[in-house]
Amino acid sequence: MSPWKWLEEGYTVIRTTCGSGSNTCYSTCGMLLYLKDGRLIKVEGDETFPLNQGRLCVKALALPQLVYHPDRILHPAKRIGERGEGKWQIISWEEAIEIIAERLREIMEKYGPEAIATFSGGGRGLTTYLSYFTWSLGSPNWATHLDLCLGPKIMANLLTTGNGTEPWIDFAHQFPDRYKNPRWRRPSCVIVWGANPIVSNFSYQGCWIVDLMKMGTKLIVIDPRLTWLASKAEYWLQIRPGTDGALALGMLNIIVNEGLYDREFVEKWTNAPFLVRMDNNKLLREKDITGKGENFVVYDEISKDYVTWDIYELRYSKLNVKPALEGTFKVRLADGTLCECKTVWQVFKDRLKDYIPERVSEITGIPAEKIIGATRFFANNRPGGAWIGVSVDQTTNGVETARAIILLVILTGNWDVPGGWTSEKKPCIFSPEWGLDVSKLVISFDMVWGYENLPPEQRPKAIGLDDLPLLKMWSWFGAGFPLPPSFIWKAIVSGKPYQIKALLLFGGGIPLIACADSNLVYQALKKVDFLVVADLFPSPVTELADIVIPSASIVERDLLRSWYYPLTYQTKALEVSSNAKWDLEILLELGKRLKPERWPWRNIKEFFDWCLKPIGITWDQLKEKGYIYPPYEYEKYKKGWERFDGKPGFPTPSGKVEIWSILRERVGLDPLPHYEEPFESPISTPHLLKEYPLILTIGGRLWGFFHSEGRQIPWLRELHPDPIAEINPETAKKFGIKDGDWIFIETRRGKFKMRAKLSLGIRPDVVRVEHNWWYPERLGRGDPLFTGVLEPTANFCVSSEHLGRELASPCMRAMLCKIYKAES
Template identity: 30%
Template sequence: MADYLEFLEKLDRKAYHEGEWQWQEGGFTVTRTTHWSPPGCHMGCGVLLYTKDNKLEKVEGDPLNAVANGKLCMRCLDLPEAVNHPNRLKYPLRRTGERGQDKWERISWDDAYDEITEKVLAIKQEHGPESIVVVHGTGRNIGWQVPYFASACMETPNVSTFGFTGFACYLPRMIGTSAKYGDMIIVDASQAHHDRYANPEWERPGVILVWGNEPIKSNADGFLGHWLVQCVQMGSKIISVDPRLTWWGARAAYWLPVRPGTDAVVAMALLNVVIGEDLYDHEFVDCWTYGFDALAERIADKTPEWASPLCDVDPETLRGAARLIAASSSCACQWGLAFEQQIAALGVTESVADLMAITGNIDNPGGNALYRCAFLIEKRYGLGDEYIDPEVYDKKLIPATSGINESNIVSCADTDTILAAIETGEPYPIQMFWVQSS
């Protein structure tokens, strides 16, 4: 924290044009803005764009930005290459040849809008809005606009992260924590405070459990890796669960080189130690949890010795990591796609969610903060359902046995069912496929 306070004190805010959004500097026009870089992170980084003769020449981090504090990853730094690439699509195009010939002509935005509107209205009237499928990529800055557009304008129930982009990325963790906690969790790295680490009420995480994730490289799920680096510089200890020796594992109090696909085994062994050695937070368990006795019974025989041959982690390493989590002032879990990209996605998610809960690390200083999404977006990736006629909504393309409509926990239409409708015309033909950022 002292380093961060020193950084704030030395920062020449006047030199970085505090309060201005654009200025001239050395022959460049400098524009202060926020950028989401596809296929990028879920976070918007503060950037300074240097343009000359209406061309982007270079990008720098904005030291006055409270989120990124002037730090950028390669996605932002490489923006000039992406923006100026000759193959970048900039204007609406209409196909002029047959499908597959790759022949196009440029048309105006007004022409594109009129043509799309005419076709959408005709399809809705002749075939019903359910015959329109709208596909969007995973979250980022279109996670609410596209579902809202599909529901309120297209009036279709068939909005999807088609191709399992969401189902194999973050959605199981969102659904798993929503089922357990009512919201998703994010490491408390002081990002909720305007003055960040200088806030006297903030406490650094005692332990950062980095599980199946490389925060510095990926900056995943509403997170910037350098936040955790600063926490480590302030004294946070690391437990790394990763088959690879990453930056985090090399600096960890415990590195658990798990055999891929056996993360649930590790989680159950950690739960076994915490419960079996009576290291859990009794007050939190008594006041805020349910089903603890059933959990304790379920993992009673899942000892580190049981787990070790399955997950390739030494029993004493498992035992030491569990004790450190339980004994620490707080523990925050930064997890990654390793959770989604295995068969037991929800099981792994919920076992680690249980571990954080029974050690009292939910919505506590330096632990795992509960965050409600902005823009009224839900963890279901749904928005605007209320604009869809209930009879039309009942036609959403989902497997007959999924129970999704009954529970409504996942708003997305199902990929396999959409493909079947395209190929067979059952339960009805698809007339239009709108794909955006996917």
Template identity: 30%
Template sequence: MAKLNVSRRTFVKMTAATAAVAAVGATAGSALAEEPYTAADSTGQVRRIRSCCRGCGKMECGVWVTVENGRAVKIEGDESAPHSMGSCCAKSVSSIQACYHPDRLRYPMKRTQPKGEDPGWQRISWEEALDTIVKGIENVKAKYGGESLFTMGGTGRIWCMSPYAGYGSWFMTPNTAVAWQVCKGPRHFSSALTSEYNHSWSASVERPSVYTIWASTPEVSNYDEAGRSVTDEVFQADTFISVDPRTTALGKEADIHLALRAGTDTALALAMCDVVIKHDLVDWKFVRRWTNAPFLVVDDKEPSGPEIPHIFHGPNMIKTKLLTQADLQEDGSPYKYMVWDSASGSLKWFNATGQRAAADPTYDPAADPECNCWEGEQPWKRYDGTGHKDTWSRRNFKGMEGQANLREGQSQAWLPDEDDFESIDPALLGSFEVTFKDGSKHTAIPVWQKFVDRCDEYAPEKAAKICELDSALIEKAALAYATRKDPRWGNGGILYQLAIEHHGNSIMNCRAIELLTCITGNTDGPGGQRGATKIDVNYMGNFSDQSYNANIDSQLKHPEIMAKQLGRDEHPLFEWWGLWGNANSIWKAGVTGDPYPVKGGVCQSGDFMNMGNTTMAWDCIKQLDFFFDIDLWHHPTSELADVILPCRHWLEVPCPRQSQGSGGALGACVPCVEPLAETWYDPEIVEALYKRVGIPWGWDDDNPYPTLEEKLDYVVREVAPSWKDYVEQFEENGWWDVKKLRPDDWGTYRRYQTGFMKKSYTEAPNEHNVIPGFNTPTQKQEIWCTVMETYCGAEDALPDYRPNPDSRDRNPKLWEEYPVQCLTGRRIPVYFHSEHRQLPWCREVWPAPRCEINPDDAREWGIEQGDWVWIESPHGKIRQTADLFYGVPHGVINCEHTWWFPECPAPEHGWRYSAVNQLVNNDIDDPHCGSSIVRGYPVKVYKAEEGCPDGIIADASDPRLKQWLPVYEGRDE
């Protein structure tokens, strides 16, 4: 045995082939009866229903639900789901306990006691509940204006997403306090600035050869990736890189662990870029042709731009220091960005008129031979036909023969040959003298030269001091990531997640990481940054979170309303983004009345503990004139509502489900059991409210309020004749592979070459002009970000490390009194954010909140395993139990978030004991997107002599857990 030296990862690799062979012959098979399943007719039957778990809000694991006599009795993984690989987690299995929980909301209720006290809930009818809500909201609007209302939403369960956009055309408010602002939103924000909306998602399910997990523990959280597939990806990868201050459960298997100082991600990413550049590992074809790296910056130029605005969520006039033809000649185009052509020793242009299509209805890019072309070239004319969606085919694409490319066992996609220049050679380095149309001389510098200089500022030996890392380790990681295993494509994207969004520099962090993937050739490549799965099942936009009716004026069409968006004064980019009001600003306005009162709102599948300072959020909601909530449970947020509406559990509802990330799968939630009592489905609740206020919801003027079945048919119309047919196919055949359903789009890589990365629209709404490029003002993946430049100045056009005001770098005196860095958001396998605290199987495993502390620190502080400890900042004080763990660095703790205790009395349910965001400074946040600083702030830690707070369940033997066991009888009462 002494001679054996096989690590766990090596052993797994050795056995993978054997396991794969064994799996080929294993089929679970469906026990479905011959007749289609209906939950209403199941007495005396045992059925096995294929569905999609929503036990958490971020993954869509395929599951089998066994139903006996109409009751769900078992949940297990569905082997047909390629993204979850036949597994499901403890949250999924425990969903039965949630569905049949004795404390689930069964009827609409209204409060009878003042806010801040036990609400004294009283059952009411649906008619009374809906009428009361309409009256309450309309009264607030009449008295204070629509801006005094806000919407609050939490996790992405698809059908409960109305607070994100669904109430806009009724409330007429620009203020949404949605978890998106601190959860995935900043990543989507950043990728939209740089390349394409939501391209922060990487296709790790495709098994990249170098697997990089940056600031996350997806193996226990099922966050965007199924825990089972993440583990498999790690052990199959040639190299596994973990970027995390902590040594995580999976991170201990890493080949390279970059245990950076929390919050210094931008410096690390730029240092890795510096290594890539200096070792000539850049994907030069992509960088030169498909980024704005060769575009020229003129530092002393007055920022200018085209008259036609760039469209994202609203029209935005771009003002940039990038050199355009309009700067050089009177009749020059502001869309033609200039480069220095080394081949001819002269200036050439790239024509970015593709951005006009969304803003100018008179412009037809298909009729413009120079649209999105380099001077002297027309590469997008290489396909046959008109370029419209109905005629385009990758088989007809000329000059890009392409190839199947993924490893054996993976769904194959088509990879076009990498495009190159035909007649010009844009310079990337140096400086060039240019003459403006007024005769003045100026120096023009390529964007790439600017980026090279910026990265050099964070060379490994410099970044090492900022990140508290070994510079040699930074270089080793960068070389491992960028040195290609296959010369045809990069080694894979980067799975980066929540932690980098929470330190007050989220946009800079995300942009720097995306540029690292960009320059190494991982933009829309195999295993690379691919974004959301593309399929015409518009489950988010057209199922629950907004009206289907395109003629209804939404909040985004009212600039005078959007101008009142709370937080816009401090965050100029809100004008461009337009998708949320700043949560901290909303809470502050509610408490202070400045700049105007906040007096009403709605919450749907969310809570006030997830972003910003929890105490201020509670105080804001408590003073509202009217507030309603739609949820499964009584919880601290709903206890401040005037009316609560009971919604349905995922085992009770129908809904299509595609991979929200790059998983490439399409499936469905299928109703397995009859709904509880008088619960309603979220989309039907919102539509019923719209009907009461007379605002059409449907897509057909003759049918303004479609039935649920009609909505479902409409949503799946591009992939199935009807919802019924869709479900029958799903039940029989399992999850669809979207690469096969959409070979010209999701089944093709390098879509920036083929035109399917973005789709600009002509007046004919069903004809997509296929034009190469990205949905940015320059139509390139932007290293120099023109939107950031427009709203924040040229100094923000390139990513830069900017520590927040409460960081040790900028406020060392604060850290003298509060010397410990508090990380938060610790992932718990049995919980999802604030959910599942009342499920016995979950609570037995994890009864009380735990705070990870380095054992050496604990010894110095007089703390032992399991002790209750005080964690205190200048803004609040909480208790959690000590969990001693050498994987946490000295001087750092890692707390759990959004803790509340269902067993504690209403209205607070014990949230003040342990909810970590009480420690948050409400006055500072990310300057670009407003994401709250909910990690990395200073605290002090000491033993809580008081011990366990009164009344909470703190161990698995507590007899009160038995009171939460499932109740199967009387569900229809």
């Protein structure tokens, strides 16, 4: 038998990968499926797979229980009663596809394709394909959870380094021989910033951090709560939720003022020496002085003159330039007036004066000496990096917070060096001379794909674009992006700017539970004319649908995987029911009916063969090989491998790391990172403290559940039977609450009910609750809003009115609340 399938002690063993779907996280762990008579009996870790090296988390171990769960949706069904009434008629696949295709066709003809919106939740490996599907229909309205997860830090990295991925610590994950690779170096210090990967991605980043710790890496953990990692850290900074941006800027203040930065890198590879006009707060351009040219200007300390930085050639206009890093200059403009200018570095230093350790201590609640100590420790223990958790993304100021964290890591000399941060997913690192040219892959998992199919006249119709200037600019550049879902829900409810008629929910994640403002989402789902939901299990969202279609689990589908490293596969190991289909198969069938010219493939295998063709391999050959690692090189920016033109530098408008973001300047946003207090907090709304004296932070992860998924699985529910709200014993005493009591947590927007857990490790002013809870066991009794299904759902308290400027991210991590004991 081939290496991906063999017989062993009466079992058929299938080698595949876990991740991206049906209660599994986005990571890629190698796993072995043990089958008897075609039935999945057990799951084990694959010791030969470099990323997890045999380790697996409980979510994967419980897959047999998920696959054979009696509640699985196995047949397409159409609603025959009122929404939420629970009256269904089983229909065939043929009928389901026909009904959906017919209705979508009708809507496209009558209202235009933009009246169709799609949403992919947790992903299920579908993000790439749903973007292609939606845009191929001619609708710009494809939304994902990117506003809550990864989006802000990806945007921050894109603005700062031009790299459109989240930055990763060098875990040697880019090498098949991992830690044994001779070029790899162990990070000396890692900041775990608002994350707990031990729980959220156990057998992946969680184990990797422990691997590093065992080898000697030191940790700094930033968390309002004492996690296991925090207990092992050199520094645990117990932060007030939502103030991470102030802390990052405070650390930058220390790094800059104490000279702890990498001066050579800052001078040569960042836009720190560029001059900024003080009269209009914009970078000085060549045209300001000479009347033409977009090039930037520096002051040369050797010639004592102004010199331009050519943005096309990526070099100064003359040789032997030593640009001034600091200072104020009087520059004569083309109209003869004198204009005061400062270097970016000088303006940055001035900005950082607002974040002296004492003030940051007042904001964050962390003692100033700890902030200073941790910063010096990080800067003096190179190489290193930061693992940035989604708690940074889930605030309205997330992009700016992530930009400040990115800068503090980069300015201390950790960008793309062994043991620092890796720079990934850039096509140039896959150059042909280094082996298999994976850059030629037609698509890469979880990248958007197919924006060119969206007609130019449809692009400006994307809902919310006028409120999101950075995304609007991306659209002008011809780049596709997912829309933040809050705007879609609002458009459905208000009918503005136009009415969305059909909504297709694919790819896991229950928006009613996971998105901001559950009340708003509920209203939208009740109102939309035509609602299609594809899922594995009944949920409060399937209860409201017009058509429900059964999705396949990760062991019932074929999937090409290229999420970071390596390029690999996930294979269909068993048929649970001929009636469950993978979401991509459903999109393929719909696509063939609605836009056949865009969906020429007969089946999924043919499609994957087409994707892999440019790199000279077939789907079957990839399965034989198991995985492919493209070669990796460090310091790609020095070698011209970061940019498409092959010039040394970064793929940003200036070719440099942009401390001063030129794209932000262009759309009128603050070009330098800054801190904003959460919209509701002891500092921004002190008048609310009397009624709502505590800070609510939503988002606690659990070993067994991936966001809203997995609550039906017996082993996993046994680990987490009840939703937990963690509070300090001192606080509990004040409010008459005992360990194990059921309590209400109430904000100005709503309330929910959880079980209290007393914990000495949490700040006394904070209530930390687990996220995305609901009760599947209460489904089927009527409208899910009124039958207790959503009783523990915290997102009723999340505002959809206060959203971030870049990606409309809501604030989930810091709001004001009160707690009280529930009667029963």
